[in-house]
Amino acid sequence: MDEKAAPIKESGEERRARMMRKRKAIDLMELSFAEDAAAFASTDEYDELGFVSPIDWIRFNCHMTSGAAAASVAVGRTMDRLPRSVEAVSQGEIGLAHVTVMARTAEALKDRFDERPLIEYAREHTPGKFHFYCQHAKHAADADGYAETEADQAQSRRLSLSTWIDGSMVLSGVLDAFGGAALRAALEPLAHRSGEHDKRERGQRLADAxxxxASGGPHPASIQVTSSVETLLGLAGASAADMEFSLPISSKIVERLACDCSVTRVLLDSESAVIDVGRAKRVVSGPARRALAARDGTCRWPGCDRPASWTAAHHVVHWVHGGTTDLDNLILLCHRHHWMVHEGKWQLVRSDDGRMLAIPPTVRFGMAAASRPDPQPEPFGDEGVDGDAGYDSSS
Ligand SMILES: [Zn+2]
Ligand SMILES: [Zn+2]
Structure with missing residues (x-):
């Protein structure tokens, strides 16, 4: 830390070596700071000092962003479970950014956390890649918890469109991982520079895209998903699946995406050999799709009238479990209702008189109350287009 300013004539190599030494020293100081931050956060001192939280006190007095303060506390709180990470920082093998990811993973996995395989990966890869890897580890250790986090994320989705007095429109919002990736996949090809003369900034190109x-661009979205068969089957210990423009996604999402093959998918066996690429035989296309559209007409969710062209062909018994692509194993579902059947854990059953009934997840009936209080499954009448057939959610 006490190295003098650069001598007048030094090689680039000397400067680079000095930068690396300084970064290591800074990271070691950060670990030391994190210990203090966690110790402080375990007291009520912030309250006596008139702050709303320990993070708030640190943010204000140590001149940090809330995110950086919270990361410090998380690192300090888990540090006694991360001996290999601390050692690797002192050896200059990994940086604080790795340790922060490690700490968040330790907090998420609780007693299922195992530092050993993770530190091996961290040594070899950038913090960004390591973050991806830890997402896979979280899925492998707790696929249900991972899927629930995604489902919570999806419940926070929103988009606001406000028109200003001059007629311009302001968009702001949050999408879940899949929604965001779908939007990116649709926009990115349209947002490329159209040539040397194209001086538009990236923000402008995205807006134009x-x-x-919205006005019917020529490139339908195509998202690639890479998944192991174990992940698709939802087997315990399976890692998450990879999707373009997104953090790794849970087996729940893959199950839905694979259901109607609306994505380009790559399935790998346990040796990572490709065993199935693309929209192979299970695609419901051509005459079968037309017959299905003619039979169902709209999304089959009770009361939903999304037209057939906006729907996916849902396999009642998933093909991965041996379901066929015959008409009687298929129903049309719109995007939202397809989500509710797969990730939302709703059930669609055919009543004796042929009507479809939507059965909400069991938590609704107080049978197996989930540990996660929110979000409650929504009754299906909240979209305006949905009707009132089906069930009574207030029971
Ligand atoms: Zn489906
Ligand atoms: Zn629908």
């Missing part, structure tokens, strides 16, 4: 898409 969104408008082009």
């Amino acid at each position: 969104l408008v082009e898409l």
Whole structure:
């Protein structure tokens, strides 16, 4: 830390070596700071000092962002479970950014956390890649918890469109991982520079791409998903699946995406050999799709009238479990209702008189109350287009 300023004539190599030494020293100081931050956060001192939280006190007095303060506390709180990470920082093998990811993973996995395989990976890869890897580890250790986090995320989705007095529109919002990736996949090809003369900034190109898409752009979205068969089957210990433009996604999402093959998928066996690429035989296309559209007409969710062209062909018995692509194993579902059947854990059953009934997850009936109080499954009448057939959610 006490190295003098650069001598006048030094090689680039000397400067680079000095930068690396300084970064290591800074990271070691950060670990030391994190210990103090966690100790402080375990007291009520912030309250006596008139702050709303320990993070708030640190943020204000140590001149940090809330995110950086919270990361410090998380690192300090888990540090006694991360001996290999601390050692690797002192050896200059990994940086604080790795340790922060490690700490968040330790907190998420609780007693299922195992530092050993993770530290091996961290040594070899950037913090960004390591973050991806830890997402896979979280899924492998707790696929249900991972899927629930995604489902919570999806419940926070929102989009607001406000028109200003001059007629321009302000968009702001949050999408879940899949929604965000789908939007990116649709926009990115349209947002490329159209040539040397194209001086538009990236933000402008994305805005233009969104408008082009909304006005019927020529490039339908195609998202690639890479998954192992174990993940698709939801087997315990399976890692998450990879999707373009997204953090790794849970087996629940893959199950839905694979259901109607609306994505380009790559399935790998346990040796990572490709065993199935793309929208192979299970695609419901051509005459079968037309017959299905003619039979169902709209999304089959009770009361939903999304037209057939906006729907996916849902396999009642998933093909991965041996379901066929015959008409009687298929029903049309719109995006939202397809989500509710797969990730939302709703059930669609055919009543004796042929009507479809939507059965909410069991938590609704107080049978197996989930540990997660929110979000409650929504009754299906909240979209305006949905009707009132089906069940009584207030029971
Ligand atoms: Zn489906
Ligand atoms: Zn629907």
